Amino acid sequence: MNENRTSFWKKDGTRSVLASLISILIGLAVGSLIILLLGIFNTSMKDAWEGIRLVFLGLFSTGRNTAGALTFGFNGINFGNMLFRATPVILTGLSVAVANKTGLFNIGAPGQYLMGTAATLFLALSIPSTKMAIPGVNPSSIPPIAVWFIALLGGMLAGAAWGAIPGLLKALLNINEVIACIMTNWISANLVTWFFDVSNLKNIVENTKSGYIYKTTINGVATPKMGLDKIFPGSQVNGGIIIAILLAVAVYILLTRTTLGYELKACGANRFAARYAGIKDKRNIVLSMAIAGALAGAGGALYYLAGNTEFFWSTYQSLPAEGFNGIPVALLAINNPIGVIFAGAFMSMLNISGLQITNLTSFNEYITDVIIAVIVYLSAFSLVIKLMLNGRKKKRAAASVVDDAKGADKGGSKA
Amino acid sequence: MSFLIRQTLIYAVPLMIVALAGVFAERSGIINLALEGLMIFGAFIGVLFVRIMQQAGVFETSMGVLPLQGFMLLSMLVSAVLGAVFSLLLAFAAINLRADQTIGGTALNLMAPALVLFFIRIIANQNTLQMASGDAASWFMIKKSMFGYGRGQEMGFLGSTFVDKVYLSTYICILIYIVLSIILYKTKFGLRLRSCGENPQASASLGINVYKMRYCGVIISGALAGMGGFVYAMTTANCTSNGDVAGFGFLALAVMIFGNWKPLNISGAALLFGLFKCIAASYSSLDINGDGVYLLAQLNINPNFYRLLPYLITLLVLAFTSKSSRAPKAEGIPYDQSTR
Numbered sequence: 001m002n003e004n005r006t007s008f009w010k011k012d013g014t015r016s017v018l019a020s021l022i023s024i025l026i027g028l029a030v031g032s033l034i035i036l037l038l039g040i041f042n043t044s045m046k047d048a049w050e051g052i053r054l055v056f057l058g059l060f061s062t063g064r065n066t067a068g069a070l071t072f073g074f075n076g077i078n079f080g081n082m083l084f085r086a087t088p089v090i091l092t093g094l095s096v097a098v099a100n101k102t103g104l105f106n107i108g109a110p111g112q113y114l115m116g117t118a119a120t121l122f123l124a125l126s127i128p129s130t131k132m133a134i135p136g137v138n139p140s141s142i143p144p145i146a147v148w149f150i151a152l153l154g155g156m157l158a159g160a161a162w163g164a165i166p167g168l169l170k171a172l173l174n175i176n177e178v179i180a181c182i183m184t185n186w187i188s189a190n191l192v193t194w195f196f197d198v199s200n201l202k203n204i205v206e207n208t209k210s211g212y213i214y215k216t217t218i219n220g221v222a223t224p225k226m227g228l229d230k231i232f233p234g235s236q237v238n239g240g241i242i243i244a245i246l247l248a249v250a251v252y253i254l255l256t257r258t259t260l261g262y263e264l265k266a267c268g269a270n271r272f273a274a275r276y277a278g279i280k281d282k283r284n285i286v287l288s289m290a291i292a293g294a295l296a297g298a299g300g301a302l303y304y305l306a307g308n309t310e311f312f313w314s315t316y317q318s319l320p321a322e323g324f325n326g327i328p329v330a331l332l333a334i335n336n337p338i339g340v341i342f343a344g345a346f347m348s349m350l351n352i353s354g355l356q357i358t359n360l361t362s363f364n365e366y367i368t369d370v371i372i373a374v375i376v377y378l379s380a381f382s383l384v385i386k387l388m389l390n391g392r393k394k395k396r397a398a399a400s401v402v403d404d405a406k407g408a409d410k411g412g413s414k415a
Numbered sequence: 416m417s418f419l420i421r422q423t424l425i426y427a428v429p430l431m432i433v434a435l436a437g438v439f440a441e442r443s444g445i446i447n448l449a450l451e452g453l454m455i456f457g458a459f460i461g462v463l464f465v466r467i468m469q470q471a472g473v474f475e476t477s478m479g480v481l482p483l484q485g486f487m488l489l490s491m492l493v494s495a496v497l498g499a500v501f502s503l504l505l506a507f508a509a510i511n512l513r514a515d516q517t518i519g520g521t522a523l524n525l526m527a528p529a530l531v532l533f534f535i536r537i538i539a540n541q542n543t544l545q546m547a548s549g550d551a552a553s554w555f556m557i558k559k560s561m562f563g564y565g566r567g568q569e570m571g572f573l574g575s576t577f578v579d580k581v582y583l584s585t586y587i588c589i590l591i592y593i594v595l596s597i598i599l600y601k602t603k604f605g606l607r608l609r610s611c612g613e614n615p616q617a618s619a620s621l622g623i624n625v626y627k628m629r630y631c632g633v634i635i636s637g638a639l640a641g642m643g644g645f646v647y648a649m650t651t652a653n654c655t656s657n658g659d660v661a662g663f664g665f666l667a668l669a670v671m672i673f674g675n676w677k678p679l680n681i682s683g684a685a686l687l688f689g690l691f692k693c694i695a696a697s698y699s700s701l702d703i704n705g706d707g708v709y710l711l712a713q714l715n716i717n718p719n720f721y722r723l724l725p726y727l728i729t730l731l732v733l734a735f736t737s738k739s740s741r742a743p744k745a746e747g748i749p750y751d752q753s754t755r
Contacts, residue, residue, distance in 0.1 A: 175734065178517055179672060187730070190720075194723075197719065317661040318659060324521075363537070364533060364537070366530075367529075373522055373523075374522075376518065377508065380508050380514040
């Protein structure tokens with residue numbers, strides 16, 4: 001019994017999860033600390049205490065009661081919206097994770113996400129279905145679900161093509177993929193703006209909304225709810241989350257149960273050794289980036305195919321946050337596709353907490369972005385945290401065997 | 416023409432100084448992906464400083480030309496100092512903890528807009544921090560009236576290009592740029608700093624403290640990027656801060672790579688990219704030689720084309736010069752004393 005327990009704590013996976021949990025805790029603590037300091041110097045302690053409670057329990061917030069105190073409990077709208085917002089970050093997280101497994105840092109997820117969004121919206125709005133309602137466009141006999149499918153597929157393909165560019169540059173010309181990804185990100189931001197600027201998909205029906213293009217529902221296209229709206233009534237949830245989870249499982253199978261996955265990981269571990277073993281390293285690098293791009297593209301596609309979100313097309317000055325949030329998700333999940341599901345859900349939970357903080361206190365949602373940034377910062381040296389965990393265990397073992405004099409200067413832990 | 420040169424300079428100068436920030440970090444061996452974040456932070460600090468001082472009544476627009484320009488320099492200094500402080504986060508992670516520099520930089524890029532927007536929302540109750548009253552950018556602008564020229568009087572080509580409607584910060588930045596480039600190439604300190612980016616083990620064997628040199632590189636980088644952020648906000652964003660510098664930090668990264676990590680090439684690249692930015696921003700009203708013909712508007716190229724051109728060119732340059740690219744050899748590799 002006892003032996004089992006020690007081996008569980010010694011396992012590398014356990015330590016990695018522990019390191020992630022520590023990162024999350026420190027992140028939340030830093031967020032709370034900022035609120036606390038503001039409470040002391042600026043607002044009131046009562047405000048700060050409410051803010052801190054919402055940082056941790058925002059998902060369960062049900063507003064305020066008549067006495068003005070915060071109430072907590074199960075909130076179907078919050079849960080449903082959390083699942084809805086988790087969909088794109090799970091997919092961009094998967095995107096970053098797959099590339100990471102092949103030893104590539106895919107900071108290009110925002111660009112791939114954007115290209116996926118643009119292709120999807122273009123297809124969903126320009127193939128007229130039976131329910132087409134854009135003025136001047138005639139409905140056809142194609143059912144909306146077929147258009148939905150084509151649009152999703154098109155988004156994934158566009159993302160894959162965009163992701164393959166840095167992959168090709170890396171494989172053929174040995175250009176650092178981080179730099180290539182940053183450049184392609186901004187190229188895509190300008191391309192998408194250019195494309196919608198000259199397109200006729202700008203929303204002119206609801207003229208109070210300038211700068212947005214039509215929702216896909218104007219063509220009758222929307223992701224099926226798959227009964228989730230019954231469980232979480234009043235929320236934005238739809239079947240996209242199920243597709244995202246299925247894709248995560250598919251990526252897990254790809255990476256752990258197939259030859260291709262093995263080859264991808266081999267290239268990540270040591271590109272040159274893999275080549276020596278007869279694995280086509282260049283092909284695998286391009287393929288890995290293309291898969292990563294397709295996943296990020298699917299994220300953009302599913303987010304906007306929901307039909308209840310609008311795309312602000314003049315996006316040349318900023319990149320979508322969902323793309324960048326894939327990075328912390330993958331880092332938190334230690335590139336494990338199943339872990340990405342939970343990390344993505346956690347990120348969107350923070351997002352929901354942020355909204356509650358904005359609505360209910362004098363603070364605002366950006367505190368959760370600070371928390372996410374702190375978590376990313378910590379995961380940059382999660383290896384060090386892991387080493388510290390290892391170090392403590394080793395110390396304990398070493399202390400019983402030898403008088404470890406040299407270890408005193410390492411790890412900083414007290415003997 | 417003078418409008419074109421003036422505007423190009425306004426865009427090029429922050430690019431140049433922030434690209435030099437990148438050079439100092441990378442030449443010391445630390446990849447500084449956080450330029451964007453540092454700019455955002457610097458812009459916020461500078462604007463906040465001006466706003467607080469104005470609200471406290473420390474300076475008045477009627478206080479005369481020289482004190483006003485001095486005050487602007489002080490604001491630049493404040494944003495540089497706090498930019499340097501913010502960059503310590505990257506330095507600590509990358510140098511002491513041997514963390515992944517790319518992820519560390521990304522973290523700072525996420526942290527800066529989040530922190531900045533969090534505080535802006537609390538201070539101003541909206542997403543943009545601007546002056547409580549008045550138009551800050553025009554306080555600091557040098558105008559011909561300051562030299563006794565009247566409304567109708569012309570200053571001549573040189574005057575109207577380089578003296579009228581310009582900011583002192585432009586020239587200060589160019590001066591700093593030249594001085595720091597000389598320091599990097601012609602002094603003992605610069606040589607040592609560069610050696611740490613090429614072969615830190617060899618530098619250490621000659622008695623150079625690699626940790627100290629890399630800290631210097633990152634701190635100088637943070638100061639320059641923070642200052643560049645404020646200069647950007649003051650000259651192109653009307654002295655406001657909204658947690659965004661429109662990708663200028665990443666553009667500076669492109670400038671640095673395009674300029675092959677060498678100051679002279681970088682200044683050329685910055686001017687080129689600044690010209691593109693200028694054209695994209697004002698192509699429809701740009702009258703190049705003053706004969707009433709709007710050449711660029713007649714070309715009828717979408718402004719987005721000019722906007723994406725710098726990134727595309729950088730990618731192409733990388734593709735064609737990847738064999739001869741002179742990136743510092745040890746950049747991105749954490750220095751470990753025991754591998755000496």
